[in-house]
Structures are given as C-alpha cells and as structure tokens.
Amino acid sequence: MSSDNIYMTQKGYDKLRAEVEQMEYVEMPIILERIATARAEGDLSENAEYHGARESQGLLQAKINELKYKLSMATIVDASTMPNDEVCFGSTVRLLDLDFDEEETYTLVGAGEEDSSQGKILVSSPLAQGILGKKEGDEVEIEVPMGTIRFRVLEITREE
Numbered sequence: 001m002s003s004d005n006i007y008m009t010q011k012g013y014d015k016l017r018a019e020v021e022q023m024e025y026v027e028m029p030i031i032l033e034r035i036a037t038a039r040a041e042g043d044l045s046e047n048a049e050y051h052g053a054r055e056s057q058g059l060l061q062a063k064i065n066e067l068k069y070k071l072s073m074a075t076i077v078d079a080s081t082m083p084n085d086e087v088c089f090g091s092t093v094r095l096l097d098l099d100f101d102e103e104e105t106y107t108l109v110g111a112g113e114e115d116s117s118q119g120k121i122l123v124s125s126p127l128a129q130g131i132l133g134k135k136e137g138d139e140v141e142i143e144v145p146m147g148t149i150r151f152r153v154l155e156i157t158r159e160e
Contacts, residue, residue, distance in 0.1 A: 005075040007089055007123055008110030013074050016112040020067045023060055031057045070111050077110065084158055087131045089123050092157045095131070098139065098150040107159075108132075 008016075031053055038050035079090025087093050092107040108123045121128055130142030131153065139152045 004073065006070050006073045006111050007075050007077050008070075008112055009079060009090075010076050012110045012112030013071065013076055016067050016071055016074075019112075020064055020071070023064050023067075027060055028057070028064075031060060074111070079158065082158070085135060085156070087134045087153065087156055090158055092159070093131060093153060094155040094157075095151040096154050098152060103154065104151075 034053035035050065035057065038044075038047050038053055041047060041049070044050050077089050082088040082090055087108070089108055089110065092105060094103060094105045096103055105119050106127065107118075107120045108128045109120045110123060114120050114122045123129075123132070126144050127142060127149075130140055131151065134140055134153045136153050136156055139150065141148050141150050
C-alpha cells in the first residue's frame with residue numbers, strides 16, 4: 001500500500017464527505033454570522049467576540065481543508081477482496097502481548113472509521129503497519145514511540 005494514498009472503505013469516505021458538508025454548510029455560516037454581528041458592533045481592535053469568531057473560522061477552515069485533502073487522496077478499498085489468512089486492511093486481529101501476557105483485539109480500518117474505544121485503528125498506524133501481512137502464529141516486534149512491543153498473532157477474522 002502506497003504512502004501517498006489514504007485507504008478507506010466507501011463507508012469511511014461517505015462519513016468524511018458528510019463531515020465536510022456539515023462543516024461547510026452548517027457550521028461555517030454560523031461562524032460567519034457571528035463575525036458579521038461582532039463587526040457591526042464597531043471597534044474591532046478590542047472586540048473579543050470578533051476575534052474569537054475569526055479564530056473559530058480559521059480552525060474550522062483548517063479542519064475542512066484537512067478532510068478535503070484526505071478525500072482527494074482516498075483510495076476506496078473493498079475489504080471483502082482482501083486475503084483471509086493474513087493481516088490486511090479490514091482484518092480484525094486478536095493479539096497476545098508477549099510482555100504482559102494480555103490479549104488485545106484490533107480492527108484495521110481506513111480514515112473516517114477509526115475509533116480507539118472500539119479497537120478500530122488506522123491501517124497506517126505504527127501497530128497496524130507492524131502486523132500487516134502476518135499470519136496466525138507469527139510473532140512480531142514493533143517499534144512505537146514508547147519503545148518496542150512484542151505480539152503473537154492469535155487469530156485473524158474478517159467482517160463479511
């Protein structure tokens with residue numbers, strides 16, 4: 001998988017597209033109205049509401065730009081076409097942490113579908129990159145910001 005592309009399912013793509021539309025057509029007009037109202041109050045040099053609204057506008061525009069970039073770099077992946085016997089995009093992987101003797105389960109997803117509370121991690125994350133292509137029974141060492149983690153792949157499943 002090329003690092004230039006951002007892999008996602010059609011569902012993830014549609015979710016990001018909906019977020020952009022919400023920001024552009026609902027949230028941004030509200031901020032622009034706040035700016036116009038604050039501007040109408042006169043002296044802008046000491047108008048905290050005006051400066052706050054302008055800052056909100058800049059932050060929202062940056063988020064819109066980031067999501068549009070992801071969408072422009074998107075490669076839609078049909079997870080059902082991926083192999084079942086190795087860790088790949090769309091796999092749910094049960095791992096054994098060899099240092100703590102604890103099991104962990106992760107699903108490798110694309111942009112727009114990540115949710116750490118549900119164990120859904122980006123396929124581009126260091127952990128996911130470290131286990132891609134591995135098969136059940138394989139052991140792997142992965143360099144992460146906190147050091148090296150060691151896992152054994154216990155089970156690979158796929159949602160159909």
